[in-house]
Amino acid sequence: MKEKKKLIDENGLRLDGRKWDQLRPIKIEVGTLHNADGSAYIEFGKNKIAAAVYGPKEMHPKHALLPDRAVLKCRYHMAPFSVDERKNPAPSRREIEISKVIREALQPSLILEDYPRTAIQIYVEVLQSDGGSRVAGITAASLALADAGINMRDMVVGCAVGKIEGKIVLDLDDAEDKEGSGDMPFAFMPNLNLVTLLQLDGLFTPDEFRQALELAQQGARRVYEMQREALIKQYFSGGAGETTVVEEGE
Amino acid sequence: MSSVIRKQVIPGEVIVRGDYRIGSFVEKRGEDYVALRVGLAEIVRNDVKVIPLTGPYIPRTDDQVVGKVVDVTGFGWEVDINSCFKGYLPAVFVFGRDFSPATHDLSSKFRVGDLILARIDSYDRSRDPQLSVRGPGLGKIPRGEIVRISPTKVPRLIGRKGYMIKMISNQTDSDLKVGQNGLVVVAGPPEGVLRAANAIKMIEEEAHMADLAQKVQAFLTGG
Structure with missing residues (x-):
């Protein structure tokens, strides 16, 4: 058995040199795939994830359509080369579960009643994986949905927190996720202030949980700023300032 | 003011x-x-x-659309109108009330692959849009090049009271049929079609700019 790595050093810094409340570097782009109706690409630490949205389109199979709203379908998939050891491309139990939670995290933000009898398909493709890929996937997928022009109540933005060395820290990477003692993925709608995804594995005391929830929200709000910036950059580059007043005669 | x-x-x-x-x-x-x-x-x-600034085409009654016939059924045509809903053009709208599948040949009017300019006759959230080709300028589109733009940019392409579309048409000597669904058919001399298509693409890319009309004017007279 190899010796357990120390996840936080004596200066309070983590393995990659971050402080407890620091996010990994994030890069977000919108409209990266030309053949999709909406798309986004996110780099969240070492995660590299592409999200694509197709639809609304005709629902197949026909018997599964809903007469009053759209059916939301979601596939989270990890590319065979996204991890150190080749991953079988067939959907694993874990991927099927994550597909479900991503779908359920995004559904409350969408006004599916505006598109009856149709289907909206979301693809989240992990090209390189690190810790927290589901929340990064949700952040990208929400951007792709906005890019596709589907009516939305709010954006959805995700961020994870976890417990390492008995301390609650923001945004776990892969090593911290594996060695640490708890992981809590979190996604919410920042303007409505409603939580859409909350999972927890590990043991947290009620106090730790409350602290973790608060920290996750702060982290997600920081990600939201970057999400917003990416969308504005795609649609208003070279445009006028944010708010303009035009005087019109008569 | x-x-x-x-x-x-x-x-x-x-x-x-x-x-x-x-x-x-x-x-x-x-x-x-x-x-x-x-x-x-x-x-x-x-x-x-x-x-x-982005989004799919959702049909609305009285919209003019460009569609492609994808199927001929016994009582009408199925038309792809670049939307999540399929358009349906009933044969009675074309042949009149005395239409009978036994005496009329639907393929003599429109065949699979034909482009048509149609109007959305009726649409609500419970049924697919029904099309009509009754009206001036509606019906089969015999020739032209298709240019696809985002349906949300169509009002900009048309301009106030059709100002923009008339300008492109006059300057390039070509005929433009614009569908609210984001499909534009341009017909005319080859160089005119090319310039019109480029102007349309330019409008799509810069739809949010304020001085768009002048820019398009400059592009058309300059190029």
Whole structure:
């Protein structure tokens, strides 16, 4: 058995040199795939994830359509080369579960009643994986949905927190996720202030949980700023300032 | 004099607070007026609306659309109108009330692959849109090149009272048929079609710019 790595050093810094409340570097782009109706690409630490949205389109199979709203379908998939050891491309139990939670995290933000009898398909493709890929996937997928022009109540933005060395820290990477003692993925709608995804594995005391929830929200709000910036950059580059007043005669 | 306030918004963002009339893609939450799409929010007097910059084509009654016939059935044609709903053109709308599948040959009018300019006769959320080709200029489109743009940019392409589309048509000596569904068919001399297509693409890319008409004018007279 190899010796357990120390996840936080004596200066309070983590393995990659971050402080407890620091996010990994994030890069977000919108409209990266030309053949999709909406798309986004996110780099969240070492995660590299592409999200694509197709639809609304005709629902197949026909018997599964809903007469009053759209059916939301979601596939989270990890590319065979996204991890150190080749991953079988067939959907694993874990991927099927994550597909479900991503779908359920995004559904409350969408006004599916505006598109009856149709289907909206979301693809989240992990090209390189690190810790927290589901929340990064949700952040990208929400951007792709906005890019596709589907009516939305709010954006959805995700961020994870976890417990390492008995301390609650923001945004776990892969090593911290594996060695640490708890992981809590979190996604919410920042303007409505409603939580859409909350999972927890590990043991947290009620106090730790409350602290973790608060920290996750702060982290997600920081990600939201970057999400917003990416969308504005795609649609208003070279445009006028944010708010303009035009005087019109008569 | 009235002033227009324009604001760049993304879904979920509060546009204004107060008492306004709700326009397109806006939701009221308590005192707040919230955007549902990426776009430009516009506040004029008491009205607040969002002009979306991206999105699918959702049919509306009386829209003019360009469609492609994808199937001929016993009683009508199925038409792809670049939407999540398939358009249906009933044969009675074409042959009249005395239509009978035994005496009329549907393929003599439109065949699979034909382009048509049609009007949305009726549409609601419970049924697929029904098309009609009765009206001036409607019917089969014999020739032309298809240019695809985002359906949300079509109003910009048409311009105020058709100003923009008339300008392109005159300057390039070509005939343009614009569908609200984002399909444009351009017919005319090859170089004119090419210039018109480029102008249309330019309008799509710069739809949010303020001085678009002058830019297009410069592009057409310069190039």
